């Protein structure tokens with residue numbers, strides 16, 4: 329993990345309001361693990377003051393500009409424009425200077441267990457699942473269940489399919505895939521594959537529903553959480569969530585940026601987990 | 613200001629006051645630097661003037677519910693609620709790491725009662741690696757958590773005097789800006805036996821999410837920090853320097869070298885960098901390099917020649 333002063337390679341709108349940004353990122357190939365994130369900052373910009381956290385969608389190589397030169401390592405983010413910071417990001421172009429702190433946090437726990445894997449993503453929550461899918465697909469049957477409000481919210485599904493992942497889509501308005509919530513498909517799949525392991529990222533109400541389904545069936549679940557973050561390195565204590573053993577007498581606050589963003593669901597106190605404001609403000 | 617000829621020799625940045633010898637006048641502000649180790653991957657802790665820890669209390673403290681932070685225009689609000697591991701766990705688990713460095717360790721602490729303040733101070737007084745204590749009489753976040761002491765000169769005097777009795781190490785008293793006249797509390801702190809005054813802690817503030825109509829942080833009221841508060845902090849540092857005889861450490865909204873220099877010129881002997889550490893974990897090194905370049909450019913051979921040179 330380090331602070332990289334680097335440049336944007338490309339930044340494209342892939343669906344209304346969703347952007348895909350490719351960033352020159354030497355060293356990420358060796359460092360970045362599925363589920364980790366970065367803190368992004370437009371170099372020397374004020375405002376916004378604080379960096380913004382984003383999951384790593386994928387890492388890769390671009391061919392060298394000319395023979396004899398090194399290949400270009402890049403990292404890709406996919407983000408939804410929701411406020412001032414992401415709006416500034418959406419206006420960046422090739423060559424614009426930015427800073428990237430990362431890779432940060434604890435990613436998915438990739439135990440060796442084979443058997444079925446089910447990834448459940450809600451909207452932009454599918455971002456950290458791509459690298460996970462890429463690392464799981466060779467040893468287990470991997471399925472992606474992805475839900476969103478409307479067809480615009482369903483992104484990059486074909487890329488998962490190209491990895492060999494079976495995908496299932498739901499939208500609340502029925503404009504793509506099955507109409508309804510993704511959790512219904514999860515229940516169906518778990519009826520069929522009760523021994524599966526589940527990995528999920530998305531809005532809090534969806535995560536709660538996924539947790540309820542998995543805990544009832546005693547299915548192991550890992551979730552990637554979002555939290556308000558100022559530093560990303562464990563210093564501000566702004567990003568905490570309550571741990572399973574939390575009580576007023578014996579508080580157990582876990583830093584999402586260091587202990588997470590990926591948690592085993594049994595590490596968390598699901599009754600009192602999250603900040604109410606963020607759940608309300610959640611848009612995807 | 614006087615115009616010296618430019619020099620290319622490395623300027624002397626070391627400062628010394630109240631028995632503290634600092635390699636340079638730059639240190640992190642409490643609560644923005646964890647216990648130091650969080651920043652070790654990004655910064656050479658040996659390059660810092662001092663390391664200042666998160667505020668410690670007698671017993672571990674849970675802190676406030678979330679959301680605890682909100683970004684504002686040119687700043688942020690926080691109501692962390694002084695979450696910390698407690699003084700014993702600090703000494704056992706965090707101190708060994710900090711002792712590896714050739715950098716003075718300043719331990720920030722607080723209490724909810726006079727007795728608690730004095731107990732924490734007495735406990736830390738016996739810890740060899742601790743160079744000085746910084747007493748937070750000003751955190752606006754926790755009910756009873758210092759607000760009474762820092763905003764009432766009499767209460768401030770009493771609690772500082774109690775701590776002073778139990779402490780041989782240098783005592784830095786950190787003031788709250790949430791008062792009508794900062795000079796009054798500064799004077800009370802000096803009279804009660806403070807060796808150094810640091811200021812400012814956060815300014816109380818509030819922000820509302822207009823769609824949910826809820827406060828943007830769970831504690832409703834939080835502490836404002838960041839570049840937006842700097843003019844207030846510089847003004848108060850100036851006033852305090854003019855009022856007391858003891859050395860002053862300036863804090864508030866320092867993002868770059870020029871910001872730190874403002875405080876030094878009005879007379880602060882050292883400065884603390886807070887919110888900037890969140891924006892860039894390497895911020896203090898960048899600021900330090902900037903101060904050095906400034907001195908070279910201005911022909912300042914010793915940073916002490918710059919301190920307190922405000923032209924009025």
Ligand SMILES: Cc1cc2nc3c(=O)[nH]c(=O)nc-3n(C[C@H](O)[C@H](O)[C@H](O)COP(=O)(O)OP(=O)(O)OC[C@H]3O[C@@H](n4cnc5c(N)ncnc54)[C@H](O)[C@@H]3O)c2cc1C
Nearest residue numbers: 380381382383406407408410411412413414455554555589
């Ligand atoms: C570990 C992690 C990974 C994330 N990965 C992605 C991703 O891959 N793609 C993506 O589009 N978004 C992701 N997010 C959410 C993203 O950080 C926010 O959408 C973004 O910070 C909003 O910034 P803004 O200035 O546009 O919005 P504003 O609402 O103006 O932001 C104001 C403040 O709130 C914070 N904030 C607002 N919404 C969120 C949120 N949902 N989560 C955390 N902080 C928030 C901002 O960082 C900022 O400090 C992730 C968040 C976390 C914690």
Ligand SMILES: Cc1cc2nc3c(=O)[nH]c(=O)nc-3n(C[C@H](O)[C@H](O)[C@H](O)COP(=O)(O)O)c2cc1C
Nearest residue numbers: 641642643667690748812813837838864865886887
């Ligand atoms: C998240 C956060 C936590 C803080 N915790 C403490 C603390 O524990 N003790 C203390 O004395 N000050 C604390 N402060 C105040 C800072 O040390 C500093 O006085 C203030 O932030 C102003 O400086 P800045 O504008 O450079 O951040 C905290 C500030 C922030 C932003």
Ligand code: FES
Nearest residue numbers: 560562565567585
């Ligand atoms: S974001 Fe600062 S502690 Fe996690």
